[in-house]
Amino acid sequence: MKKFVKAAVCSLAAVMLISGCGKKKTEEPETTATVAETEQDILEGEVTLGEYKGLKVTPQNTEVTDEELQVTIDGRLAANPEYVEVDRPAKEGDVVNIDYVGMDQGEPFQGGTAEGYDLELGSGSFIDGFEDGLIGAVKGQELSLDLTFPDPYQNSDLAGKAVVFDVTVNKVQEKKDAELNQAFVEKVSGGMFTDVEEWKADLRTQLEDQKKLQAETMKEEEILMALVNNSQYTGIEDSVQKLYDESLFRQENVAVLKGMELKDLLGMYGMDEDSFKDMLMQQSENSIKVQLALEAVAEKEGLQVTEEDKAAIAEDNGAEDAEAMIAQVGQDAFDTYAIQWVALNYLKENAVEE
Numbered sequence: 554m555k556k557f558v559k560a561a562v563c564s565l566a567a568v569m570l571i572s573g574c575g576k577k578k579t580e581e582p583e584t585t586a587t588v589a590e591t592e593q594d595i596l597e598g599e600v601t602l603g604e605y606k607g608l609k610v611t612p613q614n615t616e617v618t619d620e621e622l623q624v625t626i627d628g629r630l631a632a633n634p635e636y637v638e639v640d641r642p643a644k645e646g647d648v649v650n651i652d653y654v655g656m657d658q659g660e661p662f663q664g665g666t667a668e669g670y671d672l673e674l675g676s677g678s679f680i681d682g683f684e685d686g687l688i689g690a691v692k693g694q695e696l697s698l699d700l701t702f703p704d705p706y707q708n709s710d711l712a713g714k715a716v717v718f719d720v721t722v723n724k725v726q727e728k729k730d731a732e733l734n735q736a737f738v739e740k741v742s743g744g745m746f747t748d749v750e751e752w753k754a755d756l757r758t759q760l761e762d763q764k765k766l767q768a769e770t771m772k773e774e775e776i777l778m779a780l781v782n783n784s785q786y787t788g789i790e791d792s793v794q795k796l797y798d799e800s801l802f803r804q805e806n807v808a809v810l811k812g813m814e815l816k817d818l819l820g821m822y823g824m825d826e827d828s829f830k831d832m833l834m835q836q837s838e839n840s841i842k843v844q845l846a847l848e849a850v851a852e853k854e855g856l857q858v859t860e861e862d863k864a865a866i867a868e869d870n871g872a873e874d875a876e877a878m879i880a881q882v883g884q885d886a887f888d889t890y891a892i893q894w895v896a897l898n899y900l901k902e903n904a905v906e907e
Contacts, residue, residue, distance in 0.1 A: 598792050600845040602853065603783030605900060610775045612906040613768035617760040622753065625760060630733060633741055636726040642689045643725045645675040649687055650723040657716050664708070665716070669723065683718060690722045709812050776900050780850075781842045789841050797837040801830065847893040856899055858891040866894055 636648055643649050648671050655665025674684045686698040697719050704713035731737050738752040746752040808818040816826045850856070863875035866887075872878035879887045 598789035598841060598845050599787050600842070600849050601785045602846065602849050603785070605780055605783065605846075605850055606903045608776050608779045608900060608904045609907045610772045610904045613764075613771060615761060615764040615768050617757050617764065621760065622757050625756060626733065626753070629741060629756075630731045630737070633731050633737070635729045635731055637729055638724050639727045640692070641725065642691050643674060643687055643722070645688060646673070646728060648673050648726040648728060649690065650726070651687070651720050652723065653718050653720045655716055655718050657711070657714060662711065662716070665718070671726075673728070686718075687720065687722070690725070692722055692724050694722045696720045696722070705813070705817055707812055772901060772904065773897065776897070776904055777843050780846050780900065781839065784842070784846050784849075786842055786845065789838070789845070792841045793834070793838045796841060797834050800833055800837060804829075804833075844893065847896040848889075850899065851892045851896040854896075854899060856892065856895050858888070858895050862891060862895055866891055 639647075650669060650671050652668045653666065653670065655662050657665075672678060672684065672687070674687055676684070678684070680700055680702055682700045683698060686696060686700075690696060697717055699715070699717055701715045702708075702711045702713060706712040733749060735747050735749065738746045738749055742752055742755075746755065804818075805815050808815045811818060815829075819826055819829050860875075867873070867875045867878045870878060872881070875887070882890075
């Protein structure tokens, strides 16, 4: 199943799915909402709503210009070059089709063998020395590359080890720029189009749809930010900490599954651990505040989830129907998310573009 709705509420939805929390006490005053104990979790906190009707949002231009269309076409051409086999030594930028076997002390190691693999020389796809070792190779040539895995490495069993790769070059291919013609559009469209102008018209429609989705996402983000900024919160500290701890635990598990520590995983994305934890804490706080505020809006306005709403939520999330989605995420999580989805739509309907 794809992510819950759009980026503006995806962190909220993730919390709902994982924790199953979100039930409110019925004795709270009209302008406050308290999230109480559920079967899976305890999430506490109160919100007093400020202004939430007529929130101002920035109008977005969803028109696709000819220049934007051409940039996208150029990108598609660049991403789908043609490869022509050549009878000469391989050079950087060429694509070589190879068979290879990685040997550790004379024995093949797991994950080190492939046949018919297309490798662009200079792409940095393999460990240092592998691609450089194929510069100058010709079709049919067999080579043995003495290399050393970096340390640290994703597979800790290979980190820092000296190995040998036995490589056979099947062919050398030169990369050439693609041309916008019938053959190209048929290739990139999977046979859906053979006419260039029809393909361009369809591409423009796709770009317009993307812009509309981005505009909707930005509208939701502005609304939720204003909703949170206009509201006052008390007693949410424990909830924020708990959500933060759960989120951090999940990220640490992701690193473990990759055979790494969290700091090493973050380093691959150019982040340090302290900055990441600060960001995660802020996301946790925002998520708790958004949940509480949306439920308060739903309670104050007497909003209800209709069957049409349930169907729309399922469709937005790639589920066959609401029942299928409930079977996957649970009734409590679905109900909590659904009422907040309805509340967000209410705020969007009452927002003002300026």
